[in-house]
Amino acid sequence: MNAQNDLLQLINVSKSYLSDTETVTPLKEINMTVCEGQFIAIVGRSGSGKTTLLNVMAGLDKPTSGEVLLQGEDVALMDENSLTKIRRSKIGFIFQSFGLLPLLSAFENVELPLRISGMDHSQRLEKTNNALDMVGLLARSNHRPYELSGGEQQRVSIARAIVGNPALILADEPTGELDSNNAKSIFGLFKDMVADQGMSIIAATHDSSLLSMADEVKEIKNGSLQAAITDKLRYR
Ligand SMILES: Nc1ncnc2c1ncn2[C@@H]1O[C@H](COP(=O)(O)OP(=O)(O)O)[C@@H](O)[C@H]1O
Numbered sequence: 001m002n003a004q005n006d007l008l009q010l011i012n013v014s015k016s017y018l019s020d021t022e023t024v025t026p027l028k029e030i031n032m033t034v035c036e037g038q039f040i041a042i043v044g045r046s047g048s049g050k051t052t053l054l055n056v057m058a059g060l061d062k063p064t065s066g067e068v069l070l071q072g073e074d075v076a077l078m079d080e081n082s083l084t085k086i087r088r089s090k091i092g093f094i095f096q097s098f099g100l101l102p103l104l105s106a107f108e109n110v111e112l113p114l115r116i117s118g119m120d121h122s123q124r125l126e127k128t129n130n131a132l133d134m135v136g137l138l139a140r141s142n143h144r145p146y147e148l149s150g151g152e153q154q155r156v157s158i159a160r161a162i163v164g165n166p167a168l169i170l171a172d173e174p175t176g177e178l179d180s181n182n183a184k185s186i187f188g189l190f191k192d193m194v195a196d197q198g199m200s201i202i203a204a205t206h207d208s209s210l211l212s213m214a215d216e217v218k219e220i221k222n223g224s225l226q227a228a229i230t231d232k233l234r235y236r
């Protein structure tokens with residue numbers, strides 16, 4: 001790790017999708033640095049490339065050109081095995097539609113990544129309870145997803161994303177299915193997590209009312225990433 005404690009660095013990252021009829025280039029020569037303990041919001045209208053950017057950061061999608069350095073290692077060059085390890089240990093994901101398993105309780109959903117990593121029972125118990133406590137849902141541990149509100153389900157998925165103590169959380173439209181109060185409280189939780197735990201969070205959103213809670217807001221437009229003038233953004 002270098003002196004500024006850069007966590008993630010994108011260097012001249014481009015991504016094109018080719019089809020029979022056209023080439024779409026959602027990312028054009030993107031440069032970006034994310035430091036430890038930073039909460040960055042990425043805004044942009046639908047189809048502007050937010051999901052593509054997060055997927056490239058996680059190595060879920062390969063850039064057409066450029067480097068994606070996570071703690072100095074180029075994710076874009078890794079094979080699937082190394083990527084799986086990195087994703088399990090360093091990155092937590094949060095999606096718009098929560099992605100919880102319906103037959104598992106909140107506790108079991110959060111515990112699952114620890115089970116997959118082979119952690120022993122007493123450690124799993126402690127870490128899972130800590131994560132549920134952090135999102136304010138310890139008392140609802142035994143509830144299944146259908147017994148929880150949308151906001152609570154998203155909190156469970158946040159607990160699942162942070163339970164392995166990743167350095168980076170990537171959240172793709174995490175408030176897209178929530179009402180405005182729940183959306184605000186999720187972004188407030190992100191802000192607290194960054195302050196208390198020192199993790200970095202990158203959240204894509206098209207809800208401009210949430211942006212005041214982020215440390216930095218970047219807008220993706222015509223393939224480029226630029227500092228956003230937040231009071232001029234209106235996507236809803
Ligand atoms: N797998 C893919 N194949 C072809 N085109 C894609 C693919 N994924 C995304 N795109 C295109 O790339 C552009 C950016 O998409 P996306 O990153 O999903 O935008 P956003 O998340 O901001 O709505 C869109 O024009 C979309 O149609």
Ligand SMILES: [Mg+2]
Nearest residue numbers: 050051052172
């Ligand atoms: Mg998207």
